[in-house]
Amino acid sequence: MSEQEKELRILRDQIDTIDGQLHELLNRRARCAQSVAEVKQKYQGDVSPVFYRPEREAQVLRAVMERNEGPLADKEVARLFREIMSVCLALEEPMRVAFLGPEGTFTQLAAMKHFGHSARHLPMQSLKDVFREVQSGAAHYGVVPIENSTEGVVSHTLDLFKQFDLKICGEVEVPVHLHLLLNRGDSLDGIRKIYSHQQSLAQSRCWLDVRYPDIEKVAVSSNAEAARLAAKEGKGCAAIAGDMAADLYDLDAAVKNIEDQIDNSTRFLIIGDQYVGPSGDDKTSILISVPDTPGALYQLLEPFHRYGVSLTRVETRSASKNSLFYIDFVGHNSDPVVQNALQDLIKNSIELKVLGSYPSAVL
Numbered sequence: 001m002s003e004q005e006k007e008l009r010i011l012r013d014q015i016d017t018i019d020g021q022l023h024e025l026l027n028r029r030a031r032c033a034q035s036v037a038e039v040k041q042k043y044q045g046d047v048s049p050v051f052y053r054p055e056r057e058a059q060v061l062r063a064v065m066e067r068n069e070g071p072l073a074d075k076e077v078a079r080l081f082r083e084i085m086s087v088c089l090a091l092e093e094p095m096r097v098a099f100l101g102p103e104g105t106f107t108q109l110a111a112m113k114h115f116g117h118s119a120r121h122l123p124m125q126s127l128k129d130v131f132r133e134v135q136s137g138a139a140h141y142g143v144v145p146i147e148n149s150t151e152g153v154v155s156h157t158l159d160l161f162k163q164f165d166l167k168i169c170g171e172v173e174v175p176v177h178l179h180l181l182l183n184r185g186d187s188l189d190g191i192r193k194i195y196s197h198q199q200s201l202a203q204s205r206c207w208l209d210v211r212y213p214d215i216e217k218v219a220v221s222s223n224a225e226a227a228r229l230a231a232k233e234g235k236g237c238a239a240i241a242g243d244m245a246a247d248l249y250d251l252d253a254a255v256k257n258i259e260d261q262i263d264n265s266t267r268f269l270i271i272g273d274q275y276v277g278p279s280g281d282d283k284t285s286i287l288i289s290v291p292d293t294p295g296a297l298y299q300l301l302e303p304f305h306r307y308g309v310s311l312t313r314v315e316t317r318s319a320s321k322n323s324l325f326y327i328d329f330v331g332h333n334s335d336p337v338v339q340n341a342l343q344d345l346i347k348n349s350i351e352l353k354v355l356g357s358y359p360s361a362v363l
Helices: 002-044 055-065 075-090 105-117 127-136 156-164 198-204 206-213 223-233 242-246 296-305 336-347
Strands: 096-100 120-125 141-148 165-175 179-183 193-199 217-218 237-239 250-254 265-272 283-292 311-319 320-331 350-357
Touching: 002 127, 055 075, 055 105, 055 350, 096 105, 105 120, 105 141, 105 165, 105 242, 105 265, 120 127, 120 237, 120 283, 127 141, 127 156, 141 165, 141 283, 156 265, 156 283, 156 311, 156 350, 165 250, 165 311, 179 223, 179 242, 193 223, 198 206, 223 237, 223 242, 223 265, 237 242, 283 296, 283 336, 296 311, 296 320, 296 336, 320 350, 336 350
Parallel strands: 096 120, 096 141, 165 350, 193 217, 193 237
Antiparallel strands: 141 265, 165 265, 179 237, 179 250, 283 320, 283 350, 311 320
16 A cells, blocks of 8 residues: 555544444434424423424524634535435424425525525416415415516516515525526527526626627517427527526536626525514614605605614505505614614604514525
């Protein structure tokens, strides 16, 4: 045995020992999670216990990143712990998560990023179906898009918050990387048709105009549907979509990251029916309707300035003679300054609906 092999053998033995220790600790953690479920069921009586606590999970993930000393990156370690928590939570109760389908979309990617791979991910045909599935109790949570850094707010999601009595329980941001997908064996010169979602076509417009100005572009319901159609029609048909769609339909990512803005991302909201306690780093979202009169916006924003509450988004929606605003701001509904600001807002509003307070995105 060479000196190199001897040194490698020592290191591999160390890795095997560490792996055994990790395995033992993972099983100990899983048994502890089972005990948590038993304690909750013992004291909840006839009320169904709440197994998933978004604020607790956010605190655990932040602690993971704070104590991390490398060489693994903070977020990579946090992703590992996300999966550990996901599989342990599944021992307590399998989580059912509805998302805007079909499979292979960025919304499914957001669901997996937030809940891990051990949750049951349920594709829905429409945003309204996601809200309905959660409100009926068929799903514990739903994942819906709220805004894209390039294309702006998803208005339909805002409209559904007015129709359904659900709360925002969390948020997750997903970088949007778009690829030109081809059937295996196809060439870039042989493309005659490109499928994609309308937003993805808009987000890669400059790239397409330079390289394929005369090729037919067909807008479809989702990027995953675009990949399915390209795979079904075969030679000469391409799609613009992400990695999940490429893997699902066995397409090659011939050109990667064709989005016009490299920092393109989509923010998703987690919807449910539970109150989420403060995690130490939270946001609150509200819908507020005010009279459409001169100075209405100033009166709306002034309490936030007076109480030192930082806004992260303000979106306007017209509604007959009134103006409807969707507002995100820093802080939890239980914070005294937030409560004071909301009380002042109520005085000058026709209607105010607190959509929820929830942990700021960790990953």
